Amino acid sequence: MDVTNDWYLVAASLSFLVPAGLVLIGAAGLDPDRAWAAALAGLAAIGLAGMGYWAVGFALQFGGVGLFYSDPGLMGLVWEWSALPANWGSGWGMAGLSGWFLGGEGMTPAAFALFLAHLPWAATAALLPVLALRGRAPAVAALVLALSTGAFLYPLAGNWVQGGGWLAALGRNLGIGHGMVDFGGAGSVFLVAAGVTCAALLVWLPRQSPRALADPNLPTVHLPMLAVVGALLLPVGVLGWSWSNPIQAGIIGELGPLRGSVNSLLFVISGSLIPVLYTWFVTGESDPLMAARGIAAGAIAGLGAGPFITPTAALLVGLLAGGSVPFVTFAVNRLLRLNDMAGIVSMTTIPALLGLISVGFFADGSVGAGWQNTGVGSYLGVTWQGVTGLVAASGFVADFPGQLQAQVIGGVALLVWGFVMASLICVPVAALAHGIEMATAANHTEEQGFVESRSTIGGVDQSNGAVDERVLSPTSPVHPQWVQQEQRTLRE
Template sequence: MNKLSFKKGGLTALLLLMPLSGIWADGDDLSEVIAGLDTFWVLMAAFMVFFMQAGFGMVEAGFIRAKNTTNILTKNFLDFCMASLGFFVFGYALMFGKGNGFLGLSGWFLIGAESAADVPLFAFWLFQAAFCGAAATIVAGGMAERMKFQAYLIYSFLISAFIYPVIGHWVWGGGWLASIGFNDFAGSGVVHTTGGVAALIGTILLKPRMGKYRPDGTIKMIAGHNIPLASLGVFILWFGWFGFNPGSTLSVGDGNLIARIAINTNLAAAAGGITAMITIWMVSGKPDLSMALNGALAGLVAVTAPCAFIDPWAAIVIGAIGGIIVVLASIGLDKIRIDDPVGAFPVHGVNGIWGTISIGIFGKSALGLPSDGLLYGGGFSQLGIQLLGIIAIISFVLVTMGTIFKVIDLTIGLRVSKDEENLGLDIGEHGLESYTGFQIIE
């Protein structure tokens, strides 16, 4: 930079800062500026988490067959629509309203509602609504290629309006789990275990796709139709996670905390991708990209709960273990003939559980945890609390979502007809192909 441009730049900066000098001189005005920055931070994080819906859509579309692409994308699109309305009418009140240890009972339609953070209500609501949408959309992948669209819409509204918010109240709304010291910083348990376990129970009730498991005991590999699309989706999700985890600070006040959460998020994803690739390479003899992609997501899911309470080396270990167990869980589901087309339960359910438990092992009281984890001399106290909390979340989701899916199945039905499944849900359910003018061979 030459001297002239340096002088121009310095003059420009000075002119920009001069109007703020009066603000900085006044304590009340300074607090307003800080509040504005916090609001901006939370809104930008909410926008990034919202963009993760595109990532989920691309991943799920890429991992399934071409004939069902429109269907899965429609479900992802409507998930956020349902989540926004359900969380506005009922969900926020149940999650953050004044009530008891089990659920909130005030603030329906946001009338009389209060923000649970030091940012305006509407900003906080949007951030939480984006999380709600993420929990709901996880299930689409596990139940892909054979679930009725109208049945899915009913499920999507109910989990967004009632099931997810109750669990959120237990942990983030001052409920009973929060009162005993349970911690889940950004949602390995609240968001991902909820969505992953719901996907598992729905997948079991739906039964496998036709032809997936042959009578002779062999397994037909039903390949996804567009790995580049799935890869793009994972990169979008990875990017969005920098809003998901650091944004959960809900304030720009502690730069060190935000930076530590960001690096932990990144390192866990990288480690998960590598260990998943190595694991599937050892098992199958090939470095399967689809497993590496799910490994990165597994690392992201696992680090979401402990990201604020651990050192970077621990994030690598947590992500690396996540990458291994996502492969083993995927293989295990096939062995017991549970057909999860995109790995919703191995990625979000299994690693949501692992991430929540890992706080009790790697967490540090010096980083804000109530007590040290097992590795730092804290004994089994925090680990026991984390185990109790995750068992409670799993049990609640199994009972409530199992009931919801069963009632839907007994009334309008969960699964499309055999003819629709053979033809593809794009035509059978929507009358609209994703790819026109091409002959799709499957």
């Protein structure tokens, strides 16, 4: 692996356009006050996720990567934990245990390149739930969730796939395809974030009031220019995101980068078509926010499929991913009434699953020979056959349903992981926040009652500062000067 090339620095820098674009698209569906709060919380989430990933996240994700990839630059990262005994086979890794705080002998140029490549992934996974929660959950609770996602939930999921863990080893250990193939983090980033977001939205209510199912009105677009700018940033960011990983760049071959880049653009282009046509058909005019969300959905699906499928298949899957957005938006906001005005669930869940599953059907074997140390040299008896699904290119053998099984297992596992772990975090945090709120309200009520009980002392009415003349009768023991002093004290 040659990490002296400046390309890795450029690609990692461009990758940060992905979270930036998603922030703009998410904020476009919020009212101006919530958009301001969401943008500020998004910046805080990126900062917390970055610190968490630097401290523990990188070690959890790549602490044992040297056991699975024979690159000399990764030989210091060889400590991987597994809950399964050794007689189950090698490669059932579940968490890395070296590289804490980016320190130790294992931190070579290759290791730093890995950190730079995946820091935007951690930031994005932490950012998306925060965008959906601002305005309905306490700020501290949202930031706790962001820190947990960037430091623990995403890195562990990333270890299972990109770090050589148990999902990546399904092919070596069980003979299920090449293991779960997740080229650009559609599963480890966006499915995990979708699961976290769903759990958080279910915990922090209220839901919006019911609306007629036949109501054709779309979600309000408060800031359409934000959606347009965010959609324009995504294609550039996705190209950098896809090719900043030095492990993948070293084994993808000559065809992979060029076909993968073309596929990424086709995913983005086709993702916008159905939302534009659908909104025009339903309301009489195209909706910029729905089109931008369709572009994001296409980009996310493309990160799952990468260069493994043909451009024609990429165009088809992009159409399906973008076309799912208005229907999932309707289901989430109208049927379930979860009020996901940032559109996180609709942009991530179905598109990520479609991108991953498309590998099981449309991967043609031209790219990915030896992917995840499976089928090095030859696969299914064919020399240099790569990741293959149902539709194999000429000269290659179909690997069906093996590869599809690996994709389904991985997608379901990552979605459930995000949902369950986020529920375990959100429920106690929400209960604690509710308890503090109730205690504060009770204390405020007691203070208000105490003030009201003193408001009539000496005949003084605190509501308007008037003095009851009946109390200040000539026979009253209360002197007017004392009443004025008490009134001044109460006002202070």
